Amino acid sequence: MNPARQEHTRRRTRGRRRLLALALLFPVVLLTAASLGAVRLGPADLWHLLSGGEQATALMRAVFWDIRLPRVVLAALVGACLALAGAGVQGLFRNPLADPALIGVSAGAAVGAVLCFFLGWALLLGGWLLPLMAFVGGLLAVLVLRLFNTGFAAGGTAKLILAGVALNAMLGSVLGFFLFSASDDALRSMTFWTLGSCASARWPQTVVLVVFLAIGATLLWRHARALDALQLGEEQAAHLGVSVRRVRREIIIGAALMVGAATAFAGTIGFLGLVAPHMARLLLGGLHRLVLPGALLIGAMLLVLADLGARTLVAPAELAVGILTAAVGGPFFLWLLRRPSSWSAS
Amino acid sequence: MRLVPIFLALVLPALTGQAEPQRIVTAGAAVTEIACALGLGPRLVAVDTSSRHLEETRDKPDIGYVRTLGAEGILSQEPDLILISSEAGPPGVLEQLARSGVTMITVANGHELENIDDKIRIIAEATGRTSEAEAVIARVTEDIAALRQLVAAGDERPRVVFLLARHGGSLMAAGTETAAHAMIEAVGGVNAAGSFAGFRPLTPEFFATQPPDFVLVSESVGENDAGLLEGLPGLGAGSAGQGPQIIRVDDAAFLGFGPRTPSAAAAVATALRRP
Numbered sequence: 001m002n003p004a005r006q007e008h009t010r011r012r013t014r015g016r017r018r019l020l021a022l023a024l025l026f027p028v029v030l031l032t033a034a035s036l037g038a039v040r041l042g043p044a045d046l047w048h049l050l051s052g053g054e055q056a057t058a059l060m061r062a063v064f065w066d067i068r069l070p071r072v073v074l075a076a077l078v079g080a081c082l083a084l085a086g087a088g089v090q091g092l093f094r095n096p097l098a099d100p101a102l103i104g105v106s107a108g109a110a111v112g113a114v115l116c117f118f119l120g121w122a123l124l125l126g127g128w129l130l131p132l133m134a135f136v137g138g139l140l141a142v143l144v145l146r147l148f149n150t151g152f153a154a155g156g157t158a159k160l161i162l163a164g165v166a167l168n169a170m171l172g173s174v175l176g177f178f179l180f181s182a183s184d185d186a187l188r189s190m191t192f193w194t195l196g197s198c199a200s201a202r203w204p205q206t207v208v209l210v211v212f213l214a215i216g217a218t219l220l221w222r223h224a225r226a227l228d229a230l231q232l233g234e235e236q237a238a239h240l241g242v243s244v245r246r247v248r249r250e251i252i253i254g255a256a257l258m259v260g261a262a263t264a265f266a267g268t269i270g271f272l273g274l275v276a277p278h279m280a281r282l283l284l285g286g287l288h289r290l291v292l293p294g295a296l297l298i299g300a301m302l303l304v305l306a307d308l309g310a311r312t313l314v315a316p317a318e319l320a321v322g323i324l325t326a327a328v329g330g331p332f333f334l335w336l337l338r339r340p341s342s343w344s345a346s
Numbered sequence: 347m348r349l350v351p352i353f354l355a356l357v358l359p360a361l362t363g364q365a366e367p368q369r370i371v372t373a374g375a376a377v378t379e380i381a382c383a384l385g386l387g388p389r390l391v392a393v394d395t396s397s398r399h400l401e402e403t404r405d406k407p408d409i410g411y412v413r414t415l416g417a418e419g420i421l422s423q424e425p426d427l428i429l430i431s432s433e434a435g436p437p438g439v440l441e442q443l444a445r446s447g448v449t450m451i452t453v454a455n456g457h458e459l460e461n462i463d464d465k466i467r468i469i470a471e472a473t474g475r476t477s478e479a480e481a482v483i484a485r486v487t488e489d490i491a492a493l494r495q496l497v498a499a500g501d502e503r504p505r506v507v508f509l510l511a512r513h514g515g516s517l518m519a520a521g522t523e524t525a526a527h528a529m530i531e532a533v534g535g536v537n538a539a540g541s542f543a544g545f546r547p548l549t550p551e552f553f554a555t556q557p558p559d560f561v562l563v564s565e566s567v568g569e570n571d572a573g574l575l576e577g578l579p580g581l582g583a584g585s586a587g588q589g590p591q592i593i594r595v596d597d598a599a600f601l602g603f604g605p606r607t608p609s610a611a612a613a614v615a616t617a618l619r620r621p
Binding site: 199200320 | 392395407408409410411413414415416417418419420421422423424433435436437438439441442445446447523524543544545546
């Protein structure tokens with residue numbers, strides 16, 4: 001075996017080990033987050049709750065099963081969706097600054113949600129119309145963007161990115177107009193929604209998110225090797241037998257489904273989709289079979305931790321989770337960047 | 347058989363829901379003010395941020411902004427009654443609270459002085475303070491009558507604008523569908539910014555083309571913000587007394603639609619009629 005090949009295998013093994021470590025860390029983070037909160041639950045209380053014992057009070061049961069646990073699970077799913085979508089979009093665009101927001105889905109979802117508040121429909125359909133309109137808004141924006149997915153010749157991706165930037169700006173001005181014309185009441189709800197929060201979590205929402213995460217993850221996973229090939233350039237990838245247009249289409253749809261659903265339930269949460277995939281690449285190397293699951297786990301853990309801070313730091317009040325995603329993820333990301341030879345690992 | 351009355355005395359309150367709540371969480375300034383006016387201050391275990399302006403509530407735990415409440419934080423205070431104003435949210439969190447089994451009562455927060463006594467009655471009934479409520483309602487009714495008299499005595503309706511000096515420079519004026527608009531009408535003024543709904547940034551030219559007679563600003567607007575008004579055409583020192591007069595209001599009392607609102611309004615109505 002030649003030395004380069006050996007080095008490659010060594011890195012891949014190291015990446016796999018680290019991915020396994022992330023996977024083992026994940027339940028620890030989930031359990032820690034579920035055991036902490038404004039209502040103090042000791043280890044004995046947790047045991048009673050989890051084992052279905054009768055010793056837990058009604059308040060403890062309500063808080064743990066109906067409020068805290070769905071919230072932790074929702075945060076994990078939202079973080080996973082955003083980060084996985086980010087990994088796919090960054091791989092596709094071969095651009096370190098690409099963010100799932102670039103394909104217009106977050107802005108589209110925000111316009112859908114804000115329109116819902118504007119019309120005073122936020123509470124209709126038992127509160128489900130709001131996430132539905134946000135989701136539809138996100139998908140419509142992406143469908144518009146898809147019109148620009150033409151040809152794979154040189155510049156195809158650049159055109160898509162530029163179309164995304166223009167689309168975002170247009171949706172931003174629509175959003176601004178709604179914010180301007182809204183009543184005071186609606187305005188405050190809109191502002192709250194655009195800050196992002198997992199506070200309103202309900203079990204049915206987590207079920208819906210699991211479905212979308214599964215669809216999105218399947219679409220992206222199928223193209224993990226194609227994404228690796230794309231890193232060499234689109235023409236090279238095409239020579240290797242990758243159908244660039246199809247890969248683009250399916251990854252954008254997968255990312256849109258995940259980000260649309262996540263945004264629908266938690267509002268717009270920035271930073272995670274951009275940074276979690278980079279963290280995965282820095283830790284695990286550049287292979288997408290490692291980066292995609294790694295980003296999913298890192299995104300889930302980051303948002304669970306950020307939300308833990310949101311609900312405990314100023315308890316009994318709440319902090320906006322958007323403040324904390326950057327506060328939790330930023331320093332860790334900078335530390336990764338500072339490590340010697342961090343970029344050569346990717 | 348002697349035990350029956352004692353038994354009933356112990357059990358009946360619990361059965362009919364008449365047991366007085368001991369640990370109350372309130373969200374919404376008017377709701378908190380009413381609870382305090384009914385003598386429930388010591389029983390409040392936590393209040394929202396907008397309710398901490400009162401002496402009695404200043405040191406209570408803060409459950410956050412009334413529209414971004416968190417269910418677990420509220421329940422961690424182990425309340426037996428949650429009193430919230432209708433602007434409280436987000437809806438998903440209210441739903442979680444409703445499912446928790448703790449009694450939660452929503453008090454509609456309309457922009458009508460006539461509804462303040464309804465709010466007082468709802469809260470009094472929920473807390474078993476109906477006799478205390480009578481005195482508070484009587485005072486509120488009296489204050490409203492005094493305000494009406496003042497307003498009826500005035501022959502002209504002055505043009506009034508309510509300004510929020512916020513966001514580092516832009517002046518936001520209260521249009522229709524705001525508490526400030528309702529109060530401007532209640533004190534016998536015409537809202538000079540009544541051509542739009544909600545709060546909007548005002549162009550400086552507004553003061554040159556449609557000068558109001560009075561400008562209402564919150565007491566909490568600092569000195570720096572007050573200087574902001576001076577730069578505007580027709581406002582402040584530059585116009586040597588010809589410009590609109592600035593009246594500072596305690597916005598918690600004036601815009602809260604709580605028990606102190608009618609008397610605060612009467613004070614403003616008096617200021618509007620001063621030559």
